Amino acid sequence: MNFYLTEEQEAIRDGIREFVAKEIAPRAAEYDRTHEFPWENFRQLATHGYLCMNIPEKYGGAGADYLSYAIAVEELARGCATTAVIFEVHNSLHSEALLHFGTEEQKLKYLPRLAKGEILGAYALTEPTAGSNPAAMKTRAVKQGDHYVLNGQKSFITNGGQADLYVVMASTDPAAGGKGISAFIVPRETPGMSFGKPEEKLGIRASHTTDVFFNDAVVPAENLLGAEGDGMKIALATLDGGRVGIASQGCGLVQAALDICVPYAKTREQFGRPIADFQAIQWKLADMATDLEAARLLLYRAAFLRGEGVRATREISMAKLFASEMAMRHTVEAVQILGGYGFMTEYKVERLMRDAKITQLYEGTSEIQRMIIASYVLKG
Ligand SMILES: Cc1cc2nc3c(=O)[nH]c(=O)nc-3n(C[C@H](O)[C@H](O)[C@H](O)COP(=O)(O)OP(=O)(O)OC[C@H]3O[C@@H](n4cnc5c(N)ncnc54)[C@H](O)[C@@H]3O)c2cc1C
Structure with a gap:
């Protein structure tokens, strides 16, 4: 057992610590006051190569180990917890879902763009009546030929309205309960998809949190993530x-x-x-x-x-x-x-x-x- 960070982990920690102290922390109070989405921080995280840092280089990431990634989130939160959660949702909840469950084609299509910060990711599981028990979700996805039609509502979605790409869980087989849920990659411009107003919040105020609505939203079948029923x-x-x-x-x-x-x-x-x-x-x-x-x-x-x-x-x-x-x-x-x-x-x-x-x-x-x-x- 060894309690020391490696030289590489220390270098990553020191690098992001300096970056956060200089660029992120000084803006945190203002973002908290205005609730303005911190796009400048996101762009700078992309420029410095921190986005998708734990994603393999083959897909545009930095190929850093997971501990380095955890340390990066910690250093970000030390300066601005709002920016930390935007970064964390983009990396862990969105990009890692694609990395671990996407097809090679899906990974090559989206991950390099997520790593460059050309697009921002989000993750949509929670619903108004399905929070701690997401298996009770009501959002439905019905297959029609070469696409799925989604109907329902997601709530409290971080990066909602700002993100370009959403990992969305919806039921393809309600009778199967949790085993009938599937995951989809849904771009923001999908017809039939819309967003609520950013919630007024106690904290992490500049990270926009919104409802996401699906009203006969048409998602190509190729955007299914994993197999049908793999959603939970x-x-x-x-x-x-x-x-x-x-x-x-x-x-x-x-x-x-x-x-x-x-x-x-x-x-x-x-x-x-x-x-x-x-x-x-x-x-x-x-x-x-x-x-x-x-x-x-x-x-x-x-x-x-x-x-x-x-x-x-x-x-x-x-x-x-x-x-x-x-x-x-x-x-x-x-x-x-x-x-x-x-x-x-x-x-x-x-x-x-x-x-x-x-x-x-x-x-x-x-x-x-x-x-x-x-x-x-x-x-x-
Ligand atoms: C700012 C913010 C950002 C979020 N971002 C996202 C996001 O990006 N994507 C997403 O999908 N979701 C997101 N969420 C949703 C979040 O994950 C849920 O709010 C959370 O899981 C709790 O669900 P709930 O709010 O419906 O509470 P409920 O499930 O209604 O719980 C209410 C209370 O009951 C307790 N409780 C529930 N079940 C049990 C049980 N079996 N035993 C004991 N106690 C229980 C809970 O612990 C809680 O104290 C976000 C929420 C917030 C507030």
Whole structure:
């Protein structure tokens, strides 16, 4: 066992850390305020070769290992959690679905364009009445000759309306329940496809989240991803990658909180002393640093296993659960450390706290992660 990053992983981490500090972090507050989709960040991520960095070079990616990718999401979230989730959905939920389940033709058609940032990807599983239980989805896909006709509604879709290409799950055989769901690659300009208004959100505010509507939307049969009935398998396997990204997001947010809290505690004086002299503050910082390291270890193991091609649902759910719970806990504590200033937008920790909440909800809530983990525990 070896706890050191390789030289290449360190170089990737240092490179993206510098890039985020210079280009991404300074714009984060403004994007949060305006809710404007951060296209400039996406373009720069493409220019620097970070998009699809874990996709093989043959398909236009950088061929980086999965741990390097997880570290990149973490560094992005340290500067801007909104940009981190846009990047994560584009990479894990969209591009990896194509990589692992697409035909050679589909991969060659789309992945190089996704890697160059010519197109943005999204992933559409959730529906208004099918969230934690996506198998209950109502969106239907009916085969008619050489195409499928889709009808239904997806909700809370990240990059909705902005993305060019959507991986969409729809039922081709409702009687078969979860086994009757299929996955499709659906371009934005598909006739019969439309988008709702971006939701007003608590956090990750510049990542547009919308409904996606299908009203007799015509999708060519060649855009079926995998075989008919593979949809849930594809959705869940893809979510494993996504959940690594959300664990990274949680770690990045807590690192950002520490980055702010430590110098603040050393310089803010009360009762004639820096507040860092008070044990109450020291213990908060010690717990924050310790939990962050624990989350990182779970995350790095999960990312490593996924990179090895091992089915690591248990380890990934543990990393996602632990990292997102600690992100919420410690970003609340970060506000506490800054006192009244923590409540003010200018001091940035309130944004971290708002952004952290979503990590406990999307890509499977904390309750769903516990259900998954418990199923492994009970199997013995
Ligand atoms: C900002 C944002 C972005 C998102 N992006 C995407 C996206 O890009 N693509 C996509 O497909 N989806 C996306 N989602 C959807 C997200 O994954 C779902 O919101 C999430 O899975 C929970 O589903 P739900 O909101 O319907 O909650 P529900 O399933 O209604 O859950 C409500 C509550 O009940 C609990 N609960 C449900 N079932 C159980 C159970 N069996 N045992 C115990 N507790 C249970 C939940 O944990 C939760 O606390 C996004 C959501 C948000 C908010």
